[in-house]
Amino acid sequence: xxxxxxxxxxxxxxxxxxxxxxxxxxxxxxxxxxxxxxxxxxxxxxxxxxxxxxxxxxxxxxxxxxxxxxxxxxxxxxxxxxxxxxxxxxxxxxxxxxxxxxxxxxxxxxxxxxxxxxxxxxxxxxxxxxxxxxxxxxxxxxxxxxxxxxxxxxxxxxxxxxxxxxxxxxxxxxxxxxxxxxxxxxxxxxxxxxxxxxxxxxxxxxxxxxxxxxxxxxxxx
Numbered sequence: 521x522x523x524x525x526x527x528x529x530x531x532x533x534x535x536x537x538x539x540x541x542x543x544x545x546x547x548x549x550x551x552x553x554x555x556x557x558x559x560x561x562x563x564x565x566x567x568x569x570x571x572x573x574x575x576x577x578x579x580x581x582x583x584x585x586x587x588x589x590x591x592x593x594x595x596x597x598x599x600x601x602x603x604x605x606x607x608x609x610x611x612x613x614x615x616x617x618x619x620x621x622x623x624x625x626x627x628x629x630x631x632x633x634x635x636x637x638x639x640x641x642x643x644x645x646x647x648x649x650x651x652x653x654x655x656x657x658x659x660x661x662x663x664x665x666x667x668x669x670x671x672x673x674x675x676x677x678x679x680x681x682x683x684x685x686x687x688x689x690x691x692x693x694x695x696x697x698x699x700x701x702x703x704x705x706x707x708x709x710x711x712x713x714x715x716x717x718x719x720x721x722x723x724x725x726x727x728x729x730x731x732x733x734x735x736x737x738x739x740x741x
Contacts, residue, residue: 529560529738530553530556530557530738532566532570533559533566533569533570533573534556536569536570537593537596540573540574540577541577541589549592550697550701550721550724550725551592551593551698551717551721552592552594554717554720554721555593555594555597555717555720556569556593557720557724558713558716558717558719558720559600560738561716561720562716564600565604565607567607568600568603568604568607569600569603571603572597572598572599572600572601572603572604573593573596575602575603576598576599577596580595592701592704594705594709595708597705597713598708598709624737626660626661628740629667632740633671634655635733636655636733636735637652637653637655637656638652639732640652640655640678640732640733642731643730643732645730647681647684647685648678650677651677651678651681655674655735658670658671664737667737668736668737671735671737672735672736675727675734675735675736678727678732679727682726682729682730682732685730686726690729694722694725694726694729697725698721698722698725701721702714702718702721
């Protein structure tokens with residue numbers, strides 16, 4: 521997998537799901553985005569995700585009675601994980617990402633990082649300032665893989681700080697939203713998959729609730 525396709529993981533999954541569903545204007549839900557992130561963080565190959573989506577829709581279209589449309593990427597979770605396991609058993613892995621290759625122009629990187637620092641400061645919350653200050657000091661010429669790791673660490677610090685500021689009511693509201701969206705698909709996922717998805721969903725919702733940006737290079741552009 522090249523750096524370009526590596527960092528386009530989200531976009532490629534979204535577009536492939538929309539194409540398979542036959543509705544290009546369909547918008548993924550917060551649960552869907554969290555699911556993609558859980559796959560990405562678990563190193564599920566992009567090829568496995570795309571094949572799993574195709575297999576899920578092939579089975580859906582083969583049914584004589586299709587009462588409901590597929591309205592969530594979670595519908596494809598089992599085929600995706602089966603494809604990932606099949607590829608692992610066959611010894612098939614994504615092409616090696618070459619650290620010297622970067623899909624980002626230096627100006628775009630600096631703009632992305634500086635914009636995130638500004639967005640953090642725009643909240644006016646002093647506890648977030650150390651993260652913004654760390655972003656100011658980032659060397660954009662650093663190897664992209666190391667840069668991504670550094671940004672991920674800073675994002676996790678930001679999530680922890682934001683979660684510490686949540687009221688009990690806010691935390692319960694996010695949990696209720698998660699339970700509502702996940703309920704129809706719990707039977708289609710393993711306990712480990714559900715646990716990972718919950719973490720990604722709660723992290724994403726925590727940042728959005730605090731009006732904080734995602735720092736990972738996956739969100740550039």
